[in-house]
Amino acid sequence: xxxxxxxxxxxxxxxxxxxxxxxxxxxxxxxxxxxxxxxxxxxxxxxxxxxxxxxxxxxxxxxxxxxxxxxxxxxxxxxxxxxxxxxxxxxxxxxxxxxxxxxxxxxxxxxxxxxxxxxxxxxxxxxxxxxxxxxxxxxxxxxxxxxxxxxxxxxxxxxxxxxxxxxxxxxxxxxxxxxxxxxxxxxxxxxxxxxxxxxxxxxxxxxxxxxxxxxxxxxxxxxxxxxxxxxxxxxxxxxxxxxxxxxxxxxxxxxxxxxxxxxxxxxxxxxxxxxxxxxxxxxxxxxxxxxxx
Amino acid sequence: xxxxxxxxxxxxxxxxxxxxxxxxxxxxxxxxxxxxxxxxxxxxxxxxxxxxxxxxxxxxxxxxxxxxxxxxxxxxxxxxxxxxxxxxxxxxxxxxxxxxxxxxxxxxxxxxxxxxxxxxxxxxxxxxxxxxxxxxxxxxxxxxxxxxxxxxxxxxxxxxxxxxxxxxxxxxxxxxxxxxxxxxxxxxxxxxxxxxxxxxxxxxxxxxxxxxxxxxxxxxxxxxxxxxxxxxxxxxxxxxxxxxxxxxxxxxxxxxxxxxxxxxxxxxxxxxxxxxxxxxxxxxxxxxxxxxxxxxxxxxxxxxxxxxxxxxxxxxxxxxxxxxxxxxxxxxxxxxxxxxxxxxxxxxxxxxxxxxxxxxxxxxxxxxxxxxxxxxxxxxxxxxxxxxxx
Numbered sequence: 001x002x003x004x005x006x007x008x009x010x011x012x013x014x015x016x017x018x019x020x021x022x023x024x025x026x027x028x029x030x031x032x033x034x035x036x037x038x039x040x041x042x043x044x045x046x047x048x049x050x051x052x053x054x055x056x057x058x059x060x061x062x063x064x065x066x067x068x069x070x071x072x073x074x075x076x077x078x079x080x081x082x083x084x085x086x087x088x089x090x091x092x093x094x095x096x097x098x099x100x101x102x103x104x105x106x107x108x109x110x111x112x113x114x115x116x117x118x119x120x121x122x123x124x125x126x127x128x129x130x131x132x133x134x135x136x137x138x139x140x141x142x143x144x145x146x147x148x149x150x151x152x153x154x155x156x157x158x159x160x161x162x163x164x165x166x167x168x169x170x171x172x173x174x175x176x177x178x179x180x181x182x183x184x185x186x187x188x189x190x191x192x193x194x195x196x197x198x199x200x201x202x203x204x205x206x207x208x209x210x211x212x213x214x215x216x217x218x219x220x221x222x223x224x225x226x227x228x229x230x231x232x233x234x235x236x237x238x239x240x241x242x243x244x245x246x247x248x249x250x251x252x253x254x255x256x257x258x259x260x261x262x263x264x265x266x267x268x269x270x271x272x273x274x275x276x277x278x279x280x281x282x283x284x285x286x287x288x289x290x291x292x293x
Numbered sequence: 294x295x296x297x298x299x300x301x302x303x304x305x306x307x308x309x310x311x312x313x314x315x316x317x318x319x320x321x322x323x324x325x326x327x328x329x330x331x332x333x334x335x336x337x338x339x340x341x342x343x344x345x346x347x348x349x350x351x352x353x354x355x356x357x358x359x360x361x362x363x364x365x366x367x368x369x370x371x372x373x374x375x376x377x378x379x380x381x382x383x384x385x386x387x388x389x390x391x392x393x394x395x396x397x398x399x400x401x402x403x404x405x406x407x408x409x410x411x412x413x414x415x416x417x418x419x420x421x422x423x424x425x426x427x428x429x430x431x432x433x434x435x436x437x438x439x440x441x442x443x444x445x446x447x448x449x450x451x452x453x454x455x456x457x458x459x460x461x462x463x464x465x466x467x468x469x470x471x472x473x474x475x476x477x478x479x480x481x482x483x484x485x486x487x488x489x490x491x492x493x494x495x496x497x498x499x500x501x502x503x504x505x506x507x508x509x510x511x512x513x514x515x516x517x518x519x520x521x522x523x524x525x526x527x528x529x530x531x532x533x534x535x536x537x538x539x540x541x542x543x544x545x546x547x548x549x550x551x552x553x554x555x556x557x558x559x560x561x562x563x564x565x566x567x568x569x570x571x572x573x574x575x576x577x578x579x580x581x582x583x584x585x586x587x588x589x590x591x592x593x594x595x596x597x598x599x600x601x602x603x604x605x606x607x608x609x610x611x612x613x614x615x616x617x618x619x620x621x622x623x624x625x626x627x628x629x630x631x632x633x634x635x636x637x638x639x640x641x642x643x644x645x646x647x648x649x650x651x652x653x654x655x656x657x658x659x660x661x662x663x664x665x666x667x668x669x670x671x672x673x674x675x676x677x678x679x680x681x682x683x
Contacts, residue, residue, distance in 0.1 A: 055667030056425055057400065058407055075679050082682075140555035160496070162557050163543050245552070246502050246544030249681060260400045261504065262674035 042276070048269035057263030067270035076254070076271065083250040086165070086240070087233035090172040091180075094229045095222065097173070098180035102221070103214075105181070106188025117185065120178050128175050132242050135174065139167055163245030171243040172233050179232075180225035187221025223286060231279055251275065360605035364389045367603070368610070369406070369413040371593065372397055374466070376626045383613050389606050397547070406431075406598060413598055415607040420592045423462050424455040425665040432461040433597040439608040442615035450632035453592060454662055462594035463611050466629035468565040469590055469652060469660065470506060472582040473550075478559040485585040486514045489560055490537040499552045499561035502544035504677040505663065505670070510562065511537065513586040520664040527676060538680045553579070568649035569628040581649040583656060590660035592632070624650075630657070 019027070049067055052060040105116045123131060138144045139161040146158040161167055195217065199209040215222075237252030246253065251271065258268025364387075368375070372395035380391045394413075396402040399422045406413060418426065426432050437443060443451070443459060450464045474483050478497070483489060489498060500507060509519040511530035543552045549563040550571050571579045595614070597607045613619060620636030628650045631637055637645065645651055666673070 053668075055665075056403060056407070056429060057670075075682060078682055079678075136551070136555070140552075140557050142554075142556035158556070160557065162555070163552070241502075245542055247538075247541055247681060249678060254678060257674060257678070258671075259404075260398050262671040263400055263668075264671040264674075267671070 045269050045276070046273055048266055049273045051266050053264060053266050055263075057265060059265060064266075067267045068274075070267060071270045071274055076251075079249060079254055080251045080275075082248060083234050083240075083252065086168055086172065086250065087230050089169050090176060090233045091226050091230045093169065093173050094177050094180040095226065098177055098225065099184055099222070102181045102184035103188050103218075106185050106191065113189075117182075120181050123178065129238060129242075131174070132171055132239050135167075135171055135243065136162060139170075162243070163247070165244070165248070167243040168240050168248075171239040172236060175236075175239060176229040176233060179228040183224035183228065184218060184221040187218035191217050227283070227286065230282075234279075235275060360609075362603045362605050364606075365392070365603055366390070366606040366610055367392045367394070367412060367414045369394050369396065369402060369415065370417040371395065374417065374593070374627060376623055378626075379614065379619055379622055382619065382622075383610060386613070387606075387609060389609070391610075414601040414603045415595055415597055415610060417465055417593055417595055419663075420453070420455050420594070421663040421665045423594055423596055425667070426596070426598075427456065427461055428665065431599055433599050433601060433604055434460055435463065435597065435611070436605075436608055439605065440612045440615065442612050445615050445617060445620070445633050445635035447632055447634040447637075449658055450592070455664075456594075462596045463615065464632040465593045465595050465614070466623070466627065467590055467592045467632055468629045468650075469583065469588050470501065470510075470562060471565055471568055471588060471649065472584060473553060473561050473563055473568045473571055473649075474580045474582060475553060475556075475559040475578060476580050477578055483560065483580075483582055486510050486562075487586070489562060490540055492540070494560055495540045496542045497559040498541045499543040499545060499549045499558040499563070500541055501549060501562060501564070502546040504674040505666070506562075507534070507538075507677055508673050509589060509663070510584070510586075513584065513588070516586075519587070519589055519661060520666075522666050522669050522673060527672065531676070531680070534677070534680045535683065538677070539683075565649045565652075566627060566629045569647050572647055572649055573628070583652055588660065590630075590657065590662050592662060 048059065050063055050065075052062045052064050052066070054060050101120075105113055105120070108116065136143075140146075141158045141160060141162070143162075145161070146155075149155045150158065191214065195213055196209055199213045204212065234250075235252045235255075237250060237256045240250045241253050244250075249257075255268045255271050255275075258264045258271065262268075366389050368380075368391055370393065375393070380393065383389065384391060396405065399419050402416060402418060403422060406416065423432070437459075440463065443463060446459075446464065450467070451459055453464070456462045472483055472485075472489055479494070481488070508522065508527075508530065511533040512519045512521065512526060514533055515530055517526050517529065542558050543549070545552060548567070549561055550567045552558045553561055553563075553571060554574070565581075568579075568581045572581055595607075595611050597604050601607060614623065615633060617633065617635035617639055620631060620633040621639040624631045624636065624640055624644065628644065628647060630650060630652070631640070637651075
């Protein structure tokens with residue numbers, strides 16, 4: 001019996017959905033894209049993390065655990081924790097700032113909504129590096145903000161804002177805020193106004209309606225936004241280096257250095273692989289918890 | 294090993310280049326997607342340079358006529374280092390089309406060269422990379438009969454440690470690392486590294502984001518030779534670095550002058566070209582000091598990789614930039630220490646008086662260059678990273 005089922009090529013039941021040739025053809029570009037830009041680079045990254053390198057930094061294909069042994073050291077862990085802390089702060093601030101904005105946009109009239117969403121997207125039209133340089137011009141000691149505050153007699157002398165953790169988190173929040181707003185906006189847009197009215201009709205106050213009805217209904221957007229902000233924030237190196245001045249390097253900066261001046265791609269790849277595993281675990285936890293709810 | 298000028302877009306491009314091409318992961322780098330396709334498609338017509346043809350031996354003044362390579366040259370150089378005007382003048386004179394690609398660090402260049410094969414005819418590495426590439430037999434010997442202008446180089450640049458007879462390399466520009474002081478904010482006399490790293494300047498210091506550089510200063514401050522990097526010397530300098538690095542506010546190799554100009558820091562250890570630009574912009578505000586404990590000379594040279602497809606065109610280019618007028622054009626845009634003695638005669642007194650560009654001769658002759666340290670590079674990087682986060 002079992003032998004016949006496995007041998008039979010045709011689906012045994014109409015409910016069993018298997019993609020036909022047409023479906024595969026439609027999916028081909030996506031699969032190819034995934035293969036070329038996700039599977040192949042990831043496999044190369046993992047392979048690189050297990051090999052040695054020579055004096056010029058060329059890969060020498062001898063298997064070794066050395067890179068991972070080196071990676072499990074308190075100093076790298078400390079750098080990772082700092083990076084996670086920055087990313088966590090960024091995510092929380094983006095949520096607090098982004099939620100009301102997304103809600104407002106999602107509840108406004110159609111014409112106004114398109115305009116507002118376009119405004120949220122406009123920063124993407126230029127490189128984030130150029131925008132980061134603009135922040136340097138604003139925040140530096142002789143910069144725009146200090147000059148303004150001093151000419152308005154709000155502060156007696158310039159405040160050192162650049163090259164501090166404050167500047168790093170500001171740079172990250174600024175860059176990733178749209179990634180929080182857009183998914184929440186999508187959830188809010190789909191929010192059924194009748195549900196909120198029902199909550200009020202059944203005696204809920206604004207706070208209760210928000211926490212018991214609006215938040216749970218927009219939860220998918222919040223979770224998606226949090227992931228979209230948190231994951232790239234942990235690994236970011238350009239903004240953290242430019243805004244932070246490099247005195248408190250993040251894990252992204254350390255990995256970037258391994259691929260350049262340290263001439264140690266395998267070690268950088270090992271750190272990158274560990275980061276990848278961390279994200280997979282985080283994603284898995286979020287998903288299982290989401291299902292429990 | 295090189296400074297970028299004040300041009301913001303260039304700095305952005307350079308950083309984007311380093312970060313995204315070499316920073317992400319290996320596939321991006323090894324793919325080298327922007328490699329000129331024409332170069333790969335060009336039929337191999339170049340005779341091997343080891344056996345120069347009789348024509349090649351004729352004086353290079355008639356250079357355009359002497360080689361039968363396709364009129365093309367693939368130049369792989371530092372961003373913000375080769376003026377477009379120089380490239381245009383070369384094309385106008387020889388009819389050779391120059392395809393330029395840029396890199397922002399020696400290591401980025403090395404990685405692309407190792408994975409990209411024969412895409413590049415002429416590259417511009419710093420001295421310790423030239424040394425490493427010579428060790429690995431990756432460079433093509435230069436045909437001096439095609440480079441008669443080499444006599445324009447100052448004698449000290451024809452006898453550099455890493456390539457004493459310019460067998461493989463011709464210096465492009467050189468420079469040092471020194472101290473730049475904002476004299477409006479720092480009144481004390483500053484003479485060396487020990488004066489920079491003082492508790493009272495905590496949070497006012499910018500240094501190059503380069504572990505090898507930082508370690509070399511600590512070695513010099515301890516009276517050790519700056520190429521002596523081994524376990525013993527590293528342990529000796531560790532306490533020095535532990536007292537220095539917590540004082541530093543900004544680490545920046547690309548444009549350390551930005552933090553100086555914006556007033557975020559008041560004193561810094563920067564490339565001499567960056568210092569020269571600061572002196573040009575505000576001579577009364579900034580002062581340039583060469584550390585009394587000693588500093589080093591960096592030399593960026595033109596070399597031809599063994600895999601080059603147009604080595605003769607590359608030699609013509611080398612000869613061309615050694616012409617005094619052309620070399621002076623480069624100095625005008627990028628105020629480094631010009632190794633070309635004939636070109637220096639064409640520079641203005643103001644250019645020559647910039648102490649950051651042109652340190653006194655007796656100082657230059659004393660300066661050492663960096664030697665290749667191979668796998669120690671990651672030991673040095675580790676040391677500095679660890680102390681940064683302690």
